[in-house]
Amino acid sequence: MNTKIHRRSLLSRALLTGSALGLSSLSPAALAPSWGDDLSSIARDELAQQRERREIVATFSIVACDPEHGEVGAAVASMYPSVGRVVPYVKAGIGAFCTQHYHVPKWGEPALAMLKEGKRPERVLAELLESDPQPGARQLAIVNMKGEVAVHNPDTAPKESSYWGAQTGKFYSCQGNTLTGREVIAGMAAAYEATEGSLADRLMAALLAGDCAGGDHRGRLAAGIRVDKVREQDEAEFKLWLDLQVDRSDDAVIELAEAYAKLEHEAKGAWRGGKLPFQHPCKERPEPAPPTR
Numbered sequence: 001m002n003t004k005i006h007r008r009s010l011l012s013r014a015l016l017t018g019s020a021l022g023l024s025s026l027s028p029a030a031l032a033p034s035w036g037d038d039l040s041s042i043a044r045d046e047l048a049q050q051r052e053r054r055e056i057v058a059t060f061s062i063v064a065c066d067p068e069h070g071e072v073g074a075a076v077a078s079m080y081p082s083v084g085r086v087v088p089y090v091k092a093g094i095g096a097f098c099t100q101h102y103h104v105p106k107w108g109e110p111a112l113a114m115l116k117e118g119k120r121p122e123r124v125l126a127e128l129l130e131s132d133p134q135p136g137a138r139q140l141a142i143v144n145m146k147g148e149v150a151v152h153n154p155d156t157a158p159k160e161s162s163y164w165g166a167q168t169g170k171f172y173s174c175q176g177n178t179l180t181g182r183e184v185i186a187g188m189a190a191a192y193e194a195t196e197g198s199l200a201d202r203l204m205a206a207l208l209a210g211d212c213a214g215g216d217h218r219g220r221l222a223a224g225i226r227v228d229k230v231r232e233q234d235e236a237e238f239k240l241w242l243d244l245q246v247d248r249s250d251d252a253v254i255e256l257a258e259a260y261a262k263l264e265h266e267a268k269g270a271w272r273g274g275k276l277p278f279q280h281p282c283k284e285r286p287e288p289a290p291p292t293r
Helices: 038-055 106-117 121-130 183-194 199-212 252-262
Strands: 002-007 010-015 059-066 072-076 087-089 095-100 139-146 149-152 165-169 170-176 222-229 241-248
Touching: 059 095, 059 139, 059 183, 059 199, 072 087, 072 095, 072 199, 072 252, 087 106, 087 222, 095 106, 095 121, 106 121, 106 139, 121 139, 121 149, 139 170, 149 165, 149 170, 165 183, 170 183, 170 199, 183 199, 199 222, 199 252, 222 252, 241 252
Parallel strands: none
Antiparallel strands: 002 010, 010 241, 059 072, 059 170, 072 222, 087 095, 095 139, 139 149, 165 170, 222 241
16 A cells, blocks of 8 residues: 655655565565675675765664564665665565665665575675675664674764764664764664564654754655564565655654654554654754764
8 A cells, every 4th residue: 555645845655565666575586695796796886876976875774673573674864865765675584784874775685685594694794895895885784583783884984974873782773874963873772772662663763763863964854664574475575564755855754753653554552652643752853963073
């Protein structure tokens, strides 16, 4: 089911159970364990295109898993348009992966494929970065269905990418770059741990906390959340369980949270922030601005 949300003459789409750009499902061929030198060529090609376009997908995100209920997901926000379609990759029974800051979208399928093979998250990141021509430019995070996480921060990021960093905890990892300050990551982690509700609730609460702390210092253009769980094969083969996106907006995370509050979906839990009437959590939040140090 597709839902279109029109606000302020800006189009946002909420794909409640649909596959965006085919990224939510992995074909048998895509899951084959023979990536080899392809990872290196993928990274080189993507780097050349990004330099030509002068493009950096600067963002903040969270990957997380609920092993008890078999749910896994990711949420993301950025000044980059349609960020929720090019940063997070989620597959039921396998895990979730985010690629950002000189992101490599074509790493999404091989990363999840390696998790399916049984490789630990840190090994997956090591293989992705091993032959990467610019590993210091990448920010990556990954979680498997056991809740094991791994994160890689950039170490050659330009000054404009500050603040960047990450924080991990039980079954989750928060990471971001081009942020207003460290409060963004700390706020996300605190909200995820403190929120009582479903995995989707906690992901949404974390994204809101990051936005309320300042978020991306360039602005609030796009946001998205993806959650998946193992279901009947015919239902789950080509569809994410929950895929909610705001592609362009002047206040994307708040718009996403409002759409989530209006949504009737079994992924939602008891969290008050996900219920109507929607309540803006931080009307007095700071305006986006680069960190002072």
